Amino acid sequence: MTTPPQTLKVALLGCGNVGSQVARILLEDADRLAARAGARLELTGIAVRNLSAERDVELPAELFTTDAPALLKGADIVIELMGGLEPARGLILEAFSHGASVVTGNKALLAEHGLELYRAADAAGVELGYEAAVAGAIPILRPIRDSLAGDKITRVLGIVNGTTNYILDQMDTTGASFADALAEAQRLGYAEADPTADVEGFDAAAKAAILATLAFHTQFPLEHVHREGITGVTAADIAAAKDAGYVIKLLAICELVESAGGVPGVTVRVHPTLLPRQHPLAAVHGAFNAVFVEAEAAGELMFYGQGAGGTPTASAVLGDAVSAARRIVLGGPARPATPHAEVPALGMDAVTTSYYIGLDVADQPGVLAKVSQIFADHGVSIETMRQTLHQEGSDGQTLASAELRFVTHRASDSALAATVDAVRELDVINSVTSVLRVEGI
Known part of the structure; x- marks a missing residue:
């Protein structure tokens, strides 16, 4: 006679888009989850701020409570999907103190207080799972942490924010302006009414900090992430990039580099980036995400x-919940969560990259020579250059100007930035129309 599986109590904190789907799957697919986890995952309650709020999924009213601390008592697994720093941080620490494993999708909390949570989980001997914190349904954190544990990762770069990828993709494929593409993203539910966290790169920066922490076994707080958003990317930038064979993406880049003194360190950055159209990440369209990992052996x-999305992200949440349940059923120590290395975080002066530079210049002899001399003075070489003439009529007079577009060879970011500043001061320069970094060449 088969012994029925034991029951593990699951407390859910938060019932928004993702939380409601997690609750639905826990209730509807209880038998399937039990077969995989080795125990029944019993949803004992859902803590919310507002009991009367409308939800995407109809769930039993008796499960809801506003008393989150009471719900934690007796829970074997706590799933935190509230978002924000507090009270989420305090509730997770309290769950650890009760001996519960925790699954969270809270990227901002992990980027801000990750080390504290990792240490608390280790001290309590419980699991801390957070696959859902980066790239929704994509299994990226477990492969970095487990599958590549025997390898040396040298670089991680990826599209980790679906909202910005949708906006940039619309601008590229339809010629839409930033404002129009953002409005469409909001209409479709890809962007919030206040899109600041997405379009200014805050969301991607938090995910980059998590990726760097896992890839290089060192805690990288949010303040170590260089962040630039996409609000300055214009339709003209998109068109010029397209004409040159590039696409613009908001990339999170975590890279093992050497400082000027030869000391290995890691740079973590988020910014709009030109990619050649043949690069694998260039083919990522719509609100999809993709992460590109480079390792020495693999x-x-x-x-x-x-x-993103409720159901895809719920898949990642429940994967962590089943993993935590298996450990509880089988026994044994929890997997350590605390980063064990101390690789220094380096600033943008340690980054080596290429620049795309657009200049509006006076159409007169000697302009290109003056610009080229500035590049040479700063030790920056030019890979490609394109020139387009413009004719503008004003009060019956014709004024000639030209658009110069340069792609540089790789150089230090500081040298490239200094080059742009020096070029901007030339009397033949009307304006610097665009400065974007280039990867994948």
Whole structure:
């Protein structure tokens, strides 16, 4: 006679878009989850701020409570999907103190207080799972932490924010302006009414900090992430990039580099980036995400899929919940969560990259020579240059100007930035129309 599986109590904190789907799957697919976990996952309650709020999924009213601390008592697994720093941080620490494993999708909390949570989980001997915190349904954190544990990762770069990828993709494929593409993203539910966290790169920066922490076994707080958003990317930038064979993406880049003194360190950055159209990440369209990993032994790996949405993200949450349940059923120590290395974080002066520079210049002899001399003075070489003439009529007079577009060879970011500043001061320069970094060449 088969012994029925034991029952593990699951407390859910938060019932928004993702939380409601997690609750639905826990209730509807209880038998399937039990077979995989080795125990029944019993949803004992859902803590929310507002009991009368409308929800996407109809769930039993008796499960809801506003008393989150009471719900934690007796829970074997706590799933935190509230978002924000507090009270989420305090509730997770309290769950650890009760001996519960925790699954969270809270990227901002992990980026801000990750080390504290990792240490608390280790001290309590419980699991802390957070696959859902980066790239939604894409299994990227477990492969970095587990599958590549025997390898040396040298670089992680990826599209980790679906909202910005949708906006940039619309601008590229339809010629839409930033404002129009953002409005469409909001209409479709990809962007919030206040899109600041997405379009200014805050969301991607938090995910970059998590990726860097896992890839390089060192805690990288949010303040170590260089962040630039996409609000300055214009339709003209998109068109010029397209004409030159590039596409613009908001990339999170975590890279093992050497400082000027030869000391290995890691740079973590988020910014709009030109990619050659043949690069694998250039083909990521719509609100999809993709992460490109480079490792010494494994070589190049790419992970692609839906990076947001209630049901896809719920898949990642429940994967962590089943993993935590298996450990409880089988016994044994929890997997250590605390980063064990101390690789220094380096600033943008340690980054080596290429620049795309657009200049509006006076159409007169000697302009290109003056610009080229500035590049040479700063030790920056030019890979490609394109020139387009413009004719503008004003009060019956014709004024000639030209658009110069340069792609540089790789150089230090500081040298490239200094080059742009020096070029801007030339009397033959009307304006610097665009400055974007280039990867993948």
